[in-house]
Amino acid sequence: MKNSVNELVNRVIQGDKKAIARAITIVESLSDDALEILEKIEKYTGKAHIIGLTGPPGVGKSTLIDRLIRRYRKMGKKVAVIAVDPTSPYTGGALLGDRIRMQRHATDEGVFIRSLATRGSIGALSRATIQVAKVLEAAGYDPIIIETVGAGQADIDIIGSAHTIILVLMPSLGDDIQALKAGILEAADIIVINKSDLPQAEAYKRMLEVALSEDIDHKKIVMTEAIVGKGIEDLIKTIEEHKKTLYESGEIERRKREMLLREISGLIEITILRSLMRKVEREIIEKSSSGLYKTIKEELKKIKKIIEK
Structure with missing residues (x-):
């Protein structure tokens, strides 16, 4: 199997999509071959920016990611998305399909989208998420976006899996803010209020600012209307600014250790x-x-x- 692993790794590094998909399947299994692959690609990893994106169902995460992909591609970047989905109790596979959400990018060689099942992991992430991100990084994808299912305290484990954490919300009565206060709200580096065309958007933003009053200097709130692409430029600029801050402050090393x-x-x-x-x-x-x-x-x-x- 050693020669076939070597060949597979070489094809991954060259950006062969079939090889990438095969390597991810092996890495998900966390078998001996998986560890062999991870060992061989290690020297090609450690530089890509990993973005964790989470939020309640229905806030428009997939639409937002679709817009981010389009913009990053215009910037000449290869983009990968790991969509962490609930596990089917019968097959152990992801219930949501990676091409159901973002079919428009399926034929783009510069985009790779993969759904991962949580497979009974505690919290919202699959056990293999970080390893899968390494395969994608070795294939030249940067940034890599990890989209997690659900929101709240369960998604707090996104902290140890991404460099920049984005929480996506939408205007509501504000009851969910208190529910989030003890968990992901504090962990998020950037908070996106999507569907900002709704009449209560500004009031919702003010409620968030009050909830974050002690930490508002370290958070960025970005208003978007993903369905029409509004605010996407601002969001990408905010992500890049946060990335720069991570490296200038040395915080990136702590997050990488985590x-x-x-x-x-x-x-x-x-x-x-x-x-x-x-x-x-x-x-x-x-x-x-x-x-x-x-x-x-x-x-x-x-x-x-x-x-x-």
Whole structure:
């Protein structure tokens, strides 16, 4: 398999879309081949800007991303989107399709869109999100946009997966602001109020500013109307300004360390889980379910001993 992995990696670096898709599928599995691929592409990673974009359903995230893609392409950039979707309980695959939302870009060689299933991960992100972003970066995509499902405290884990975090909201009665206050609202670097043509948009912006009164100097609020492309230039300018600030302040290094720790955590989690599940499955086949918890307890003790060494 080693030669085929080498060949696959070479094709990924050349930007071959079929090879990229194949590499992502392998990397999602977090198998030995996945680790081999990640090892070989490591020297091609570490420079792309990763944007995390989250928000409640119905606020226009996909429309906003569609507009960002168009603008970035006009700037000559290759853009990748990782759309993290809920997992189907039957197939383990993503319920939302990557081409259902943004079909117009399917034939553009400078755009790659991929849906990832959360696969039972805690929070809103797939365990393999960061590794998939590395494959896309090795293929020359920059920026890489990660769109997460839902909003609220569950999406707080986007913090460890992106350099710039964007929260997309839309004008409402404001009840959702308090719900967000304890989580992603503080974590967001940029807050987008989409559908800003609605009559209550300015009032909603003022409510946000009050909610963020202690931290307003470190947040940027951008008004957009994604359906017609209004405010997209301003949003891209704000993203670039935040990127510049990250590098000038040294904050980018802290965020990169955070992302690395999250990646390592995910790899350890899945390795331990798979090992334990194999043992438990054998135990169930051999002894039915009797002694199941004893087996789990013994296996966890072994894992703890290995870790403590």
